[in-house]
Amino acid sequence: MKSETSTPTGEFTLRLSATRRGARLARLLAVQQLRDWGVTGSAAEAAELVVAELANNAALHGRVPGRDFELRMERGEGHVHIELSDARGERRPERRPEPAQDPDEGGYGLLLVAALAEAWGVKDRCVGKTVWATVRTRPRCPR
DSSP: OOEEEEOTTSEEEEEEESSHHHHHHHHHHHHHHHHHHTOOHHHHHHHHHHHHHHHHHHHHTSOOTTOEEEEEEEEETTEEEEEEEESOTTOOOOOOSSOOSSGGGOOOHHHHHHHHSSEEEEEEOSSSEEEEEEEESSOOOOO
16 A cells, blocks of 8 residues: 655655544654655754644545555655645645635645745646645755
8 A cells, every 4th residue: 555765866755544543644654765865954944834734634635545655755855745646636725825714614724834835736647636746844045
């Protein structure tokens, strides 16, 4: 059920069941991969929170019985690009300026992603969708 790839080129791909356990494993394995890449400190914490939120959303809102979700991370020059793909293309995240009025309704997760990531968005796939985010791993150089 689990397939994992880690290469010297800085790519990591993982397929997990679209469950709470799968989301938790995605976060834990992403943390280990970030350590292996030497990403530490606040950048690693930001990437971990982004993976946790996107994986939780994939398991909760993108779940199709019998279908997995996929985590893909790519280490770039000064950033980590994170993608979570699920099988529910018709359920796309909203870019809400404010969380829901009732805290029990949620709505805070993507605000957290927006605050921690340099950019984020959604793209279509043949089956489902991919929610992506880019997290900086070192400060921008002043111009």
